[in-house]
Amino acid sequence: MARSLLICAGVLVAASACVYTAPDSSSGMLLHVRNHARERVFRWEPAKTALIVCDMWDDHWCEGAARRVAELAGPMNDMISAARDRGIFIIHGPSSVVSFYDGSPQRARAKAAPFAKSPVPLSESERWGTTWCWPDPKREPGMPIDDTDMGCDCDKKCTIREAWSRQIASIDIHPDDAITDNGQETYNLLAARGIDNVILCGVHLNMCVLGRPFGIRQMVNVGKNVVLMRDMTDTMYDHRRRPFVDHFAGTDLVVEHVERHWCPSITSTDITGKTPFRFKEKAARPPRSDAPIERPNILLIVADDLGWNDIGYHNGKMRTPNLDRLAETGVELDCHYVQPQCTPTRVALMTGRYPSRFNMRCTQASNDLAFPVGTPTMASMLKGAGYATGMSGKWHLGSKPKWGPNHHGFDHSHGSFAGAVGMYDHRYRIGSPFAVTWHRNHKLIKEEGHVTDLTTKETVRWIEAHHDAKKPWFFFVPFHAVHTPLVERDARWNAMNQHIKSDDRRLYASAVSHMDHAIGRMVDALERTGQRGRTIVVFTSDNGAQVNHGGGAYPPPDPKLKNFSSNKPLRGKKTDVYEGGYRVPALVSWPRVLLPRKVAQPMHAVDWVPTLAKLAGAAAPPGDGQDVWTHLTSDAPQTDRTFYIVWGTGRRRESLRHGDWKILRNKRNVPWELYDLARDPFETRNLAKKRPEKLAALTQVYAAQRAADAR
Structure with missing residues (x-):
C-alpha cells in the first residue's frame, strides 16, 4: 500500500502553468513546494506520480561534471528506492544511450506503451541526440548564468567528447521501471498509468533537465504537474563566466530561474525523510558574509517615467531582457518608493532628505536651484570617502551651469542641466530660457545622436577609463528615457515590440527596449573590464508612468500619446500620491554579495544615501532615510516605516x-x-x-x- 508523501516545494514566482491540487484523501503524498521564497504543501497520490531521472551517465567529457554525478548517484539511488517503495513510477532517461538497454524489459515497457495524443504538439527539433524543447522567450528570459562555453569549470578546460555509454551503474534499474529518452514514449507511459504528477531530478539543470523531450519544459507544456528536486541536480557552469559566482551558487540561480518561470521545487526530504543532499564541496564552502569584503563601485541608474507595468519582469509583453536578468540574479525591490515627479525624486536620491525639507518648489518639476550649493549630496559624500564621481543624463536640480552637478560633488558631468529633451534635438521645452543646456563639465556642447545612446556612450567610456583605478567610483545615470518626447528611429526596437497593437504603446515599448539595451551595454562594459564583481548596480524609476501626453511641448516630433504607459494594477499616475504615482520598479545587483531574492520591505529613495554610505565607508549626513542593507542581504523581518510625500507648491x-x-x-x-x-x-x-x-x-x-x- 502506498504511504502518504509530504512534498514541500517552492518556486520563485507563481509563473507556472501547472495546476497543483490538494485532494481530500489523507493517503496521498504531501509536497512542500517552495514558490518564490514561499513554501506550500501539496498532496500527491504516489500512484499518479512519476520520477524521471535525467542523464545520470556513467561518464562525462567534463571531469568536474563526472565527479559530481558520481557523488550524487549514491544518494539519488537511495531516494529512487524510497520513491519506488512508495508506489512512484520510475523512468530512467539516459539520453542518447538508451540503445544500451535494447532487449531489456524496462526498455520494452517504454516501447510497448500504447500511443497517447498529447494536448499540444511535442517538440520535434533535435539537439544532442534527442528532440529538444527550446526556451519560450514569451515565458522565459535568458539563463542567469553564461553557459555558452558549455560550462566546464575545471582548471584546465576539458575536451568535449561523447564519454558516456549508459546510465551510471550505482543507480539501480528495477524490473518495474522504464527506460526512454523519447518524448512520445514518455507521454505514452504517463497516460497509460493515469499519471498527472512528475518529479524531475538529474543533470544538467540549465541544459538537459529543462530541454530534453521528457524534461521540465515539455512536461509543463503537456499539462503535467511538475516539480524539480532541487537538491538532486547540478549545472554545467564555470565560475569564471557571468555572473562570476561559484559553481554551486550558479546552480542555485538556475534553480530559482526554474522556480520563477516553470515549476516549483522540492528536496529529496519529501521522499526519504532525511536531510537534503548537499555536495561535499558545496557543504565545505565558508558561509557568505553579509558584510562586503571591499568598497564597491556604484552604478546608480534612474529611468524617467517608467511605470510599474512597463518592465518585463512585471509584464511579459514588455521586452527588457537585461533588466529582467538583473532582477532574476539580484534583489528585486517589490515596494520601492520614490517621489511623484522627476526633480523631487532626484532631491531625495542625492540628499537622503524629502524635498519638502528644502522648499516647496522642488517638490515638483523645477528649473530652480533645488537645494543650496554646499548641501551634502551622495556625490559629495562618496567623493569625501575617496570615490571618483561622475554622471551622465538629466540633472534637473538646477538648470544653470552655476547650479550644475560639478558644484554638488561630481568630478565629471555630462547631459542636460534641465529636464527632458528632444531625443535627437537635445533641447528642453519650447520657449524655455533653459532650452539649451546640453553640456560636458558645464561647457555647452553639440553632439549627434539619440540621447539614450549618448548617455550610454559616456557611461561606458567612464567604466572603461576606470577599470584599473586604485580607488572606487560612483557613476549616476539619470536617463532621459522613457520621458516624452519619444522618437525611436532604430528599427530594432520597433521590431522587438510588433506584438503590441497600439501605435502609442508600441512606440513607448520601443523606447523601453532601447533603454534596456543601453543598460545591457553598461553591464557588458563592467564584465569586459573585470569590474562586474566589485560593482553594485542600483536601478529605479524616478516616478510612475505618465499614461497620457498632450504633445507639442518639446521640439518636434512630440506627438500626442494616449494610454502609452501603464502603472497597472496600481492606482494613479505620475504626480499622483496614489501608489501608481511613486511605487516603481527597482532592483539591486551585486554578484557574489547579493543573492537573488524579492524584498517586500517598503523602502524609499532617501534610503540610498545611508545604505551606500555604509558600503563606501562614508559618513552619511543627517536625513530621512534608513540603512536597508540588512533587508537586501537577508530574510530579515519587515519593519514598520513612515514615508511622507508632498507634491506641488501649496x-x-x-x-x-x-x-x-x-x-x-x-x-x-x-x-x-x-x-x-x-x-x-x-x-x-x-x-x-x-x-x-x-x-x-x-x-x-x-x-x-x-x-x-x-x-
Whole structure:
C-alpha cells in the first residue's frame, strides 16, 4: 500500500502553468513546494506520480561534471528506492544511450506503451541526440548564468567528447521501471498509468533537465504537474563566466530561474525523510558574509517615467531582457518608493532628505536651484570617502551651469542641466530660457545622436577609463528615457515590440527596449573590464508612468500619446500620491554579495544615501532615510516605516504611509482618504469614515512630519 508523501516545494514566482491540487484523501503524498521564497504543501497520490531521472551517465567529457554525478548517484539511488517503495513510477532517461538497454524489459515497457495524443504538439527539433524543447522567450528570459562555453569549470578546460555509454551503474534499474529518452514514449507511459504528477531530478539543470523531450519544459507544456528536486541536480557552469559566482551558487540561480518561470521545487526530504543532499564541496564552502569584503563601485541608474507595468519582469509583453536578468540574479525591490515627479525624486536620491525639507518648489518639476550649493549630496559624500564621481543624463536640480552637478560633488558631468529633451534635438521645452543646456563639465556642447545612446556612450567610456583605478567610483545615470518626447528611429526596437497593437504603446515599448539595451551595454562594459564583481548596480524609476501626453511641448516630433504607459494594477499616475504615482520598479545587483531574492520591505529613495554610505565607508549626513542593507542581504523581518510625500507648491497633493496604513489627499483642500495597503494594495476601499480613529492617528504622524518641513 502506498504511504502518504509530504512534498514541500517552492518556486520563485507563481509563473507556472501547472495546476497543483490538494485532494481530500489523507493517503496521498504531501509536497512542500517552495514558490518564490514561499513554501506550500501539496498532496500527491504516489500512484499518479512519476520520477524521471535525467542523464545520470556513467561518464562525462567534463571531469568536474563526472565527479559530481558520481557523488550524487549514491544518494539519488537511495531516494529512487524510497520513491519506488512508495508506489512512484520510475523512468530512467539516459539520453542518447538508451540503445544500451535494447532487449531489456524496462526498455520494452517504454516501447510497448500504447500511443497517447498529447494536448499540444511535442517538440520535434533535435539537439544532442534527442528532440529538444527550446526556451519560450514569451515565458522565459535568458539563463542567469553564461553557459555558452558549455560550462566546464575545471582548471584546465576539458575536451568535449561523447564519454558516456549508459546510465551510471550505482543507480539501480528495477524490473518495474522504464527506460526512454523519447518524448512520445514518455507521454505514452504517463497516460497509460493515469499519471498527472512528475518529479524531475538529474543533470544538467540549465541544459538537459529543462530541454530534453521528457524534461521540465515539455512536461509543463503537456499539462503535467511538475516539480524539480532541487537538491538532486547540478549545472554545467564555470565560475569564471557571468555572473562570476561559484559553481554551486550558479546552480542555485538556475534553480530559482526554474522556480520563477516553470515549476516549483522540492528536496529529496519529501521522499526519504532525511536531510537534503548537499555536495561535499558545496557543504565545505565558508558561509557568505553579509558584510562586503571591499568598497564597491556604484552604478546608480534612474529611468524617467517608467511605470510599474512597463518592465518585463512585471509584464511579459514588455521586452527588457537585461533588466529582467538583473532582477532574476539580484534583489528585486517589490515596494520601492520614490517621489511623484522627476526633480523631487532626484532631491531625495542625492540628499537622503524629502524635498519638502528644502522648499516647496522642488517638490515638483523645477528649473530652480533645488537645494543650496554646499548641501551634502551622495556625490559629495562618496567623493569625501575617496570615490571618483561622475554622471551622465538629466540633472534637473538646477538648470544653470552655476547650479550644475560639478558644484554638488561630481568630478565629471555630462547631459542636460534641465529636464527632458528632444531625443535627437537635445533641447528642453519650447520657449524655455533653459532650452539649451546640453553640456560636458558645464561647457555647452553639440553632439549627434539619440540621447539614450549618448548617455550610454559616456557611461561606458567612464567604466572603461576606470577599470584599473586604485580607488572606487560612483557613476549616476539619470536617463532621459522613457520621458516624452519619444522618437525611436532604430528599427530594432520597433521590431522587438510588433506584438503590441497600439501605435502609442508600441512606440513607448520601443523606447523601453532601447533603454534596456543601453543598460545591457553598461553591464557588458563592467564584465569586459573585470569590474562586474566589485560593482553594485542600483536601478529605479524616478516616478510612475505618465499614461497620457498632450504633445507639442518639446521640439518636434512630440506627438500626442494616449494610454502609452501603464502603472497597472496600481492606482494613479505620475504626480499622483496614489501608489501608481511613486511605487516603481527597482532592483539591486551585486554578484557574489547579493543573492537573488524579492524584498517586500517598503523602502524609499532617501534610503540610498545611508545604505551606500555604509558600503563606501562614508559618513552619511543627517536625513530621512534608513540603512536597508540588512533587508537586501537577508530574510530579515519587515519593519514598520513612515514615508511622507508632498507634491506641488501649496501642498497640492500629500500622502503619508505609516506601517501598512496610508492617508492621502490627491487634491488641495479635500478630505483625507485612508487605505489599508496590506489588504488593499490597489487603494480601492477608502476607510476614512469606517476607521476614524486610525485616520486621526495617522494625521498626527503627518503633522509631525509637516513640522519638519521648510518654512
